[in-house]
Amino acid sequence: MPTKRLLVINPNTSESVSALLQQHIAQALADLASPVAAHTVTARFGAPYIADEVSYQVAGHAVLDAWGAEPERAVTPPDGVLIGCFGDPGLWALRECSPVPVTGLAEAAFTEAARLGRFAVVTGGERWGPMLQRLALQLGFAPQLAGVWTVAPSGAEMAADPDGALRVLAQACHEAQARWAPDALIIGGAGLAGMAAQLQSGSGLPLIDSVQAGVRQLLGHMELAPAA
Known part of the structure; x- marks a missing residue:
């Protein structure tokens, strides 16, 4: 081919x-x-x-x-x-x-996560919360989106410090799971590519890498x- x-x-x-x-x-x-x-x-x-x-x-x-x-x-x-x-x-x-x-990246990850049920997003940059809520509404995923958990470092900052990013994201995933009890979590952002796989073993939920x-x-x- x-x-x-x-x-x-x-x-x-x-x-x-x-x-x-x-x-x-x-x-x-x-x-x-x-x-x-x-x-x-x-x-x-x-x-x-x-x-x-x-x-x-x-x-x-x-x-x-x-x-x-x-x-x-x-x-x-x-x-x-x-x-x-x-x-x-x-x-x-x-x-x-x-x-x-x-x-x-968002549309693809929302689509994949919605097949598993209700989902939450973990991402970098505090202003992304309402922006992603609006995008989910526009794309038709508002009923499945349990919430958006943002952390203070941007995706670029986390990409520059992968070890620190993994610690921040692991805690964010735990807190998002405790608050919303979703069926899946999206690790969202180009700068966070590859981190879902590294976090998966410590999570009881499917973690979806938005790039993949x-x-x-x-x-x-x-x-x-x-x-x-």
């Missing part, structure tokens, strides 16, 4: 986040023995990390700009597009202009593998 191409758009300007996305998405594709090659591009303008309403709105524009400017698109069109932000800026607009399937969920959902849309 010829290799297909997955375009990953990082809606912020942090090249380190793009590198983290590329690493974990490539590994997820390899683990699934998928004939898909991932290519990650970085927003040409906006915030280094999306953490509030203003940077979120700018990121939606940056996603469309990255789609239009992607150098390989005219020669080798992608077979699917993943918005690499747990918040999915520009999701509906990009779907309107893209001829191929598009999803974001994004890969699985797009492969399902691309009819290369069933979504989990």
